[in-house]
Amino acid sequence: MKIIYITQHFPPEIGAAPARAYDLSYYLGKLGHNVTIITAFPNHETNFGIFKKETMDHVNVYRMFRMKDTKQSALRRLMNYFSFTFSSFIGGIFVQKPDIVYATTPQLFQTFSGWLLSKWHRAKFVLEVRDLWVDFAEILGQFKNKKLLNLARKLEKFLYKKADLIVVVTNGYKDRLVSEGIPEEKIIVIPNGVNPALLNDTYANYKDIKTEYNLQNKRVILYSGNIGSAQGLETVIQAAIKLKDNSDYIFLFIGEGVEKKRLKELAEQNQLSNVRFIDQIPKDELISYYKAADIGIVSLKKHPLFSITIPSKMFDYLSMSIPVLIGVDGEARQIIEKLNGGYFFEPENADDFIRALFNAFENEAELKRMRKNLKERLLAHYNREMFAKKLSDHIELLHKKKERGNA
Incomplete structure (x- = not known):
């Protein structure tokens, strides 16, 4: 089948959205589908054009114009969203008639482009809900304009209604949509996971991070991702402030985000020698830091909606055999406990974080056992090649229903 896959973020950008889009499109291609990705020029590029066509691992990629997101204002972010929404529709018009238009959130507006393209091409519309974008935008104060939020919520419900198939990433999201009146039979769960092709025990070019940063004999606690x-x-x-006199532990933060500047200032004000911030680096270079880490951090704020969220960063750590300190209750915690992959701490509770941290390192033998075969346990349940096959089966069924309807 011919599939248009709309995602604003795609490699070489790094993060959960581009990784998922790449992995699913790659394996859908291996299953015989003709996949065309419609995406934006990477946000870190300052020189970009209106349109660029390329091929990446047998997947067609159309890169479309977008206003650069400076991450400094809500208005600029909206301009970034709307510019890609418009350009993705224009680009999709010139793709050979697809059978399926697959559009992912966040952000929400690009999925409206997907729906319009499905009407233009008379194709089936598949909506992927990677997070409850409108709810999270309101909770986190990203958009405070109530009229805009209400309009976005109406658009969200419109798209739920118009989608021929809805793909969600957690069971909690599915339950939430069903409670809002969306028919259960048109919702499937395709969780995040790992690409088995990228799991390899041999890394010839990794750097010795502990030596480079003078961290020998230190316990390295790593956070890598959006700050x-x-x-x-x-x-x-x-927690680092409370442990500032304990020289055993070093906290490494790798990444960018709206909170990074404030957290760095907080660390500097408290003269924390046990905290280091490192700028965002390419994913292949992250391997060296993963190899140096003794344990990883997965954390979200304490809110009921986050209890039905599964941070994709969790799978990145586990795929490198790194146990995690999981500060997310609900489904994410259940996965860690099922895989015997880490230790839970109450979100936004520094004392409980320290308790979990000490619990992890008080029994080094248990931590070592936890690492053993962690990748294998992960792949048995969260394999993106397997998930792509499930998705392929569902969209083929959707296409057959369309053909029967046209007969």
Whole structure:
């Protein structure tokens, strides 16, 4: 089948959205589908054009114009969203007639482009809900304009209604949509996971990070990812303040985000020698830091909606055999406990974070056992090649229903 896959973020950008889009499109292509990605020029590029066509691992990629997101104002972010929404529709018009238009959130507005393209091409519309974008935008104060939020909520419900199939990433999201009146039979769960092709025990070019940063004989606690308002990472800084006289532990933060400047200032004000911030680096270079880490941090703020959220960063750590300190209750915690992959701490509770941290390192033998075969346990349940096959089966069924309807 011919599939248009709309996602604003795609490699070489790094993060959960581009990784999922790449992995699913790659494996859908391997299953025989003709996949065309419609995406934006990477946000870090300052020189970009209106349109660029390329091929990435047998997947067609159309890169479309977008206003650069400076991450400094809500208005600029909206301009970034709307410019890609418009350009993605224009680009999709010129793609050979697809059978399926697959559009992912966040952000929400690009999925409206997907729906319009499905009407233009008379194709089936598949909506992927990676997070409850409108709810999270309101909770985190990203958009405070109530009229805009209400309009976005109406658009969200419109798209739920118009979608022929809805793909969600957690069971909690499915339950939430069903409670809002969306028919259960048109919702499927395709969780996040790992690409088995990227799991390899041999890394010839990794750097010795502990030597480079003079961290020998230190216990390295790593956070790598978005340093944003949702992550609740001030809890970790508060824990580091309480442990500032304990030289055994070093906290490494890798990434960018709206909270990074404030957290750095907090660390500097408290003269924390046990906290280091490192700018965002390419994913292949992250391997060296993963190899140096003794344990990883997965954290979100304490809110009922986050209890039905599964941070994709969790799978990145586990895929490198790194146990995690999980500060997310609900489904994420259940996965860690099922895989025997880490230790839970109460979100936004620095004292409980320290308790979990000490619990992890008081029994080194248990931590070592936890690492053993962690990748294998992960792949048995959260394999993106397997998930792509499930998605393929559902969209093929959707296409067959369309053909029967046209017969």
